[in-house]
Amino acid sequence: xxxxxxxxxxxxxxxxxDRQLTVPALGGSWPIVGDRVRLLRVGKQTLLLGSVQQRxxxxxxxxxxxxxxxxxxxxxxxxxEAMSMPKGATPEVGDLVVINWDGEAAxxxxxxxxxxxxxxxxxxPGGQPVQTSFRQTFTAGDSGSFQNxxxxxxxxxxxxSNKSAYFYGSKIADTIxxxxxxxxxxxxLSPTRNSGNQPRxxxxxxxxxxxxxxxxxxxxxxxxxxxxxxLPTSFGDLLKTGAQWGVGFDGAGFAIFRGTQTDGQxxxxxxxxxx
Numbered sequence: 001x002x003x004x005x006x007x008x009x010x011x012x013x014x015x016x017x018d019r020q021l022t023v024p025a026l027g028g029s030w031p032i033v034g035d036r037v038r039l040l041r042v043g044k045q046t047l048l049l050g051s052v053q054q055r056x057x058x059x060x061x062x063x064x065x066x067x068x069x070x071x072x073x074x075x076x077x078x079x080x081e082a083m084s085m086p087k088g089a090t091p092e093v094g095d096l097v098v099i100n101w102d103g104e105a106a107x108x109x110x111x112x113x114x115x116x117x118x119x120x121x122x123x124x125p126g127g128q129p130v131q132t133s134f135r136q137t138f139t140a141g142d143s144g145s146f147q148n149x150x151x152x153x154x155x156x157x158x159x160x161s162n163k164s165a166y167f168y169g170s171k172i173a174d175t176i177x178x179x180x181x182x183x184x185x186x187x188x189l190s191p192t193r194n195s196g197n198q199p200r201x202x203x204x205x206x207x208x209x210x211x212x213x214x215x216x217x218x219x220x221x222x223x224x225x226x227x228x229x230x231l232p233t234s235f236g237d238l239l240k241t242g243a244q245w246g247v248g249f250d251g252a253g254f255a256i257f258r259g260t261q262t263d264g265q266x267x268x269x270x271x272x273x274x275x
Contacts, residue, residue, distance in 0.1 A: 004033050012048045014039065023048050026153070032101060040152070050154050050261050057139045058171060059083075059109070061095040071109060073099055074171070084108045098139060100264050110264065113137060133183075133274040136175060140166040140246070140267035143259035146213045154259035155192075156267065158199030158225075158249035165214050165248030166260075166267030169207050173242035180273040182236030186228045187247060188268040189257050196253035199225050203235055203244035216250035225255055228270065236271055 003013040003020060012025040014037060023039070023046045031037055031051035038049040056074035063070035068082040069091050083099065085091055089112055098111045113136055145157040145164035156164040166187075176182075187201070202219035218238070222229060231247070238244035247267070249255075258266045 001034060001036060014048060021046060026050070032107070038151070040150075049152075052142075056169070056171070057099050057101070057141055058113075058175075059097050059099050061091045061093050061097060064091055064093060069109070071097060071099065081107065086110060086112075098137070111137075133272070134176075134180075135270070135272040138168055138172050138175070138269045138271065139264065140260050141169055142167040142208060143261075143267055144209050146209075149213075151209055154261040156249060156257040156259055158201075158251075158253055158255040158257070160251050163213050163216060163248065163250050165204050165206065165209065165216070166246050167206060167208050168246050168269070170242065170245065172239045172245070172269070172271070176236075176240040176271065176273055177275055178241045180240055180275045182233040182240065183272040183274060184270075185231045185233060185236040185239075185272075186270040187231055188228055188265050188270070189225050190263050190266055191226050191255055191257050193254065193256040194225055195255070198222055198253055199249055199255040200252045201225075201231070201247055201249055203238050204246050204248045205244050207245050214248055216248045217244070219250060221252065225257075236273070239269075239271075240273070 001015045003015050006013055006022055011022050014021045014023055025048040035051040038052050040047045040049050058075065059071040059073035060075040061069050062072045062080055068084050070080050071083045072080045086109060091112060095112050097109045098113055100108050100110045143154055143156050143166045144151045145153050145155060145162045147162045156166065158164065198221040200219045200221050202216040204214050204216050206214060260266055
């Protein structure tokens with residue numbers, strides 16, 4: 001369990017059974033105090049890879065305050081916490097929001113994705129139209145790369161020796177009706193390196209990282225793997241029903257994409273649909 005940074009801020013304090021270890025931390029941000037974390041033993045050294053805690057990245061405004069609002073996460077769970085809002089935001093009760101759980105800005109709202117004031121009113125007897133088209137960004141809750149029998153980094157490698165993935169829990173299938181028509185789906189990729197053959201992206205069937213190597217299906221090559229990249233709507237059809245739960249990479253090229261610990265938007269899926 002993560003107990004916080006060391007007094008000089010250079011290492012992590014981790015409670016293991018009845019002992020507290022001081023270990024180096026990989027990645028660009030600290031876990032939240034109290035998080036369950038993953039450790040890696042390399043020779044005589046122990047390293048902190050990051051948090052394994054799964055938290056809802058979508059919430060709903062329960063009460064408006066200043067400077068913090070009461071946010072229920074996930075919506076309908078009854079779990080409420082006071083969180084800071086983006087600068088200039090004008091939240092209202094019932095608004096759906098995106099929550100950041102990483103680094104120093106953890107437990108803050110990064111965006112309002114659906115405002116109550118923007119929702120159409122129910123139709124009256126005169127037959128006013130109801131909302132039929134929707135668009136939402138689903139951020140990844142975790143990410144990682146699997147090589148040599150283990151998950152070894154939160155970064156997402158697209159290479160011949162790695163299988164990697166972004167994980168979203170079940171929130172996509174929980175949000176999009178299985179009968180909806182997917183109009184467009186894009187993934188946000190933030191590369192630190194992109195060389196060799198085009199990286200191959202596909203879908204996977206895991207809400208969180210499995211014990212073994214992930215199986216990546218429906219693979220296709222990406223000629224442009226930076227920024228918002230369009231994917232086939234067939235990916236959205238699989239995700240909306242829970243037939244698949246996320247996206248990942250398997251083989252080809254040598255690209256490295258930022259993970260959830262270094263970029264809160266890494267692997268985010270922007271999906272548009274209509275009913």
